[in-house]
Amino acid sequence: MAPAAEGRPSSRWGFVITVLCDIVLPVGLYYVLRAAGAGEITALLLSGSAPALHTLHSAVRHRRLDTIGVFTLALLLVSAVGSLMTSDPRIALARNGLFTALAGVWLLVTLYTGRPFTYQALRTLLPGRTTALEKLWETDPAFRRVWRGLTVLWGVGLLVDALLRVILAYTLPVDTVPAVDGALYAVSWIALQIITQVVLYRTRTLAKIFGDRMPGRRVSSPAGTDEGRAR
Numbered sequence: 001m002a003p004a005a006e007g008r009p010s011s012r013w014g015f016v017i018t019v020l021c022d023i024v025l026p027v028g029l030y031y032v033l034r035a036a037g038a039g040e041i042t043a044l045l046l047s048g049s050a051p052a053l054h055t056l057h058s059a060v061r062h063r064r065l066d067t068i069g070v071f072t073l074a075l076l077l078v079s080a081v082g083s084l085m086t087s088d089p090r091i092a093l094a095r096n097g098l099f100t101a102l103a104g105v106w107l108l109v110t111l112y113t114g115r116p117f118t119y120q121a122l123r124t125l126l127p128g129r130t131t132a133l134e135k136l137w138e139t140d141p142a143f144r145r146v147w148r149g150l151t152v153l154w155g156v157g158l159l160v161d162a163l164l165r166v167i168l169a170y171t172l173p174v175d176t177v178p179a180v181d182g183a184l185y186a187v188s189w190i191a192l193q194i195i196t197q198v199v200l201y202r203t204r205t206l207a208k209i210f211g212d213r214m215p216g217r218r219v220s221s222p223a224g225t226d227e228g229r230a231r
Contacts, residue, residue, distance in 0.1 A: 027182040031175075040089040040174050047178070048092060090169050093177045097165030104158030107151055116151035122209075129209065136208055146205050150196055161188045 026047040033043035110117040119137065123130055136143045164184060169177055200206045 023182050023185055027178045030178045034175060041087065041092070044089050044092040044178075048095075089174050093169035093174065093181070094166050096181055097162040097169065099162075100158050100165060101162035104155045104162060107155035107158065111148060111151055111155075116148050118150040118154060119147040122147070126209075133209070140208070142203065143205065143208060146199065146203050150199060153195060153199075154192055157188065157192045 030043050030047035033046055034040075038046070107117045110120070115123075115137070119133075123133055126133065137147075161184065165181060168180055168184070172180060
């Protein structure tokens, strides 16, 4: 959601793996299991194990299970138990809406911290510009308003996305929901990204961050620094 990325292979591959394990694989596995004759609840629970396994793999690899990881595993477990106890597959379908809603609430909560989430994401993506970004944050009220506004945009956008997921989970045929749910991730992300980039351009925030450099073009940097690449 920030205007630039460092272009680091590890970051890119981490994002790709997350999308594959948490979105693509569960959807594909669900329909494979259904085609093999598995019931709705069985297919949903088994396909939902992909994000859980990804979370556990990351915890073992990094020797740390963070709060988000614990929450992910807990929600998957609760939705699985709830589906089994009620024999209602829609409980498992609605869990993605809960994930998204809590993410949206968390973004909005960061408005009351020292730095809103979108600005924190920007700093993470541009570690070589931390000093310059902090100077802008401390001295430029318009710069601060942009990032607070973008945090509101993403927080509210995720809450709307979550509401749509719950509505879809309880109105569409069960076998239709996983595909539509996966497509909604792409639609929501692209829409929010487009609005974000328009805001950054129209408010000249990109110019403040990159100066006369054109986002999207590799720039040379002195040895020992990493000025990154905008995208």
